[in-house]
Amino acid sequence: MSAVPASAAPGAPTLEVRNLRTHFLTRAGVVKAVDDVSFTVRSGKVLGLVGESGSGKSVTGFSILGLVDPPGRIVGGQILFKGQDLATLSEEAMRKLRGNRIAMIFQDPMMTLNPVLRIDTQMIETVLAHARVSREEARQRARDALGQVGIASPDERLRSYPHQFSGGMRQRVAIAIALLHKPDVIVADEPTTALDVTIQGQILAEAQKLCAQTGTALVWITHDLSVVAGLADDIAVMYAGKVVENGPVEQVLDAPLHPYTLGLIGSVPSRNRRGEPLRQIPGMTPSMLNLPAGCAFRARCPRAEARCAEPPPFAEYRPGRFARCIHPHEEAVAA
Amino acid sequence: MTVFLLRRLLQAAGVVLVMSLLVFLGVYAIGDPIEILISPEADQIERERAIKALGLDLPLWQQYLVFLGNALRGDLGRSFVFNEPALRLILDRMPATLELAIGATLAALIIGLPLGLYAGLRPSSPVSKGILAGSILGFSLPTFWVGLMLIMVFAVQLGWLPSTGRGETVTILGMRWSFLTRDGLAHMLMPALNLSLFKISLVIRLTRAGVRETMLMDYVKFARAKGLSPARITFIHVFKNILIPVVTVVGLEFGGTIAFSVVTESVFAWPGMGKLIIDSINVLDRPVMVAYLMIIVLMFITINLLVDITYSLLDPRVRLEGKS
């Protein structure tokens, strides 16, 4: 993607997360689940937020929606939605945005729909929460949304209970619910992880198409680099609560700056490297409870040196390419 | 479904049979049946005639069959005290007990559900801790003593409510009901509350546990992500999920409530089946005891059957999903 000057309306970011910190004040200590996360998503674009399990992706998503439950709390940073800081918004104001201007899709479709309520109830209530329309009108919108995500005979489907649907169907319903108010931002938290590959492909293609059509900015959380490669415009790589690399997706995947990104790419099977053994990142994810000072990746990093005991800055090493490493890869590395 | 129903009906019939055998043995084999079934005032000739008429000279297994046959025809003997068929005597008192038990069940839901909901939504607030402590107390307190204390405070000290009896009644469908008159309701208030004490505690605990579990579910978070109001999330998404298990348990407990009304009816002199059975035991009116026992067993089995059928009607997958 070409770099767009961040100034005028058409290219202005819909969502800009700046130095977000969300901590859990547990009895065992402070869990810095999100600790300095920054990224930007523009209208009609897709940002892939990747990182291994426990790196803080979901907490980032919940922070954007204002859905972090105690003992968790946003302790720093800004979440600028069209220039307005969501972190300082009142709960009631935030509720008016949720599901309306900012929607979220969850990881496990089997758990996101209420088992005792019919699909129409769960869809119509979403319409009525944000729009002053008649029930009939609300039902019509629900029907249209189901059609939009490719569900046949929506009228009949509306009268069903979630258990009458397969996982893929349920995720489509969840996506339809997210689309009801044509939101400006959708946060999709690993929405296809629980589904099989063909359905995953269909849903990805549909999501991409819908965003391009409606101009929705999409934050797609995943741990699967191949999904990001096919879907996203930009990528933000998270490690231990921090974004460690950020930039346009082709550039990052072709020439990663951060050793962790390189490790991630190396651990994905690829056609070009058939026959070679997959390269695992050595070591284990650090405990989020007491992270070492300095670079959190230090213990696993092949390029680590004494200076890495100091916290590395999140710096722009090339135009539009940020990394949190004092010793980044300078040129394209054969991955 | 039909197979299931048939099987459950057969099982129920089996339990009734076993219970009838137990009751029969209890009354006819352990006690002296002549003493039980024939009024003590009867003279020798009358006794002989009665023994013949009742078939007490037959072997035990034949007697059991006779007992069973009579029971099937609705003949469970005559009360010595009232000289009326025992069955009719009990059925006459049944409405009083039923309205008390239903009142107690409703009270348990009306009081227990909101308290449990509150305690579940705000688990660490002092009020919630108070509610929980209260529910523990509700499990520990002996019902009859609480009944006495209610009478002491509200009837004797404050004089707000009548202490005993049913008050004014209205006759509908040939049965007398208290809950339709003001006076009757006033009489019913304390006994119903007393009887519901244990159930209120039960409902509070179930609701609280259910709310806490449900609040952690993804679908509640998703409901919040949809921007629904807290009220809608609480009362539709959370409440509806916990209502099914709570109502089921309360339904299953209905038989226990009827049984426990024995105590409450004695405390408040409420003229229901429970008071009748205690009075009958005290004067050893055994036919009434037998009839009461058989009716209670039937009631229990019917309740269990109804609950089972309701369960199988609700799609089992719905419940499976809520748990997984």
Added chain:
Amino acid sequence: MSTTTAGAPPAAVPPAARVETPFRRFVSEFAASRLALFGLVLFCIIVLVAVLAPWIAPQNPYDLAQLDIMDGRLEPGSVGGSGITYWLGTDDQGRDMLSGIMYGLRISLTVGAGSAILACLVGASLGMLAAYAGGRTDSLIMRLVDLQLSFPAILAALMILAFLGKGILNVVIALVVVEWAYYARTVRGSALVERRREYIEAAQCLALPTHRIIFRHLLPNCLPPLIVVGTMQVARAIALEATLSFLGLGVPITEPSLGLLIANGYEYMLSGKYWISFYPGIALLVTIVSINLVGDQLRDVLNPRLKK
């Protein structure tokens, strides 16, 4: 927790403080709840009062020679004709309520504990038999347990007493009949789990006699849940006995338990003489609540499933 090393312990640390025996851990975990500790102390005081009643009660409430009918239904704090102060008032016979409660506690506790122990013996044996014999025996016993548990205790007890008549022994029998099932279910459950463990198999391979396996291996491991159920059941038995006595079907007038004392005061309560029922009720309440407090904590400490 410090680990015990083979080296000589430093002299300053008393050996007992170092070694974490299961019992010590149990004690310290139990004591973690102030409320439970309070319940335990309360319960101990109640038991002491009951045991020592003949020596510490102001009056022997059953010795008619000591009673003065002229002192009947005196308010709490009144001084009787013989100069004795009735701190909790007197009943219609002029009996000191405080003494009556102390003696009543004896009966309530005896019936409660006695029936619990008997029920435990019966239930545990049957539960063990079910677990060990399996097959037909098992399903027959468990059917009985289900039947018993689905039928309300109060009714079963009432019926048994109706047929047997009043009396302390009959009350105990009735309580045993309605309670054995809880013990049987508990023992069978944990015995089945324990049976699958290897050491039982090892013991069986060594061809140890069955009774040894049961008493040396199975039973000790069933003990924790049994203790929990037992504590709760004692409280239940005391409440049930009081209820039965209140209904006039429990203990005889000559040996009044707390429930019967309450029943005796019932008719006077309507005329405002509350104390005859009220104070025995408080004694009953305190007894039951203190046992339940202890039982609740025991369940939390002893139940491994709750420990996460």
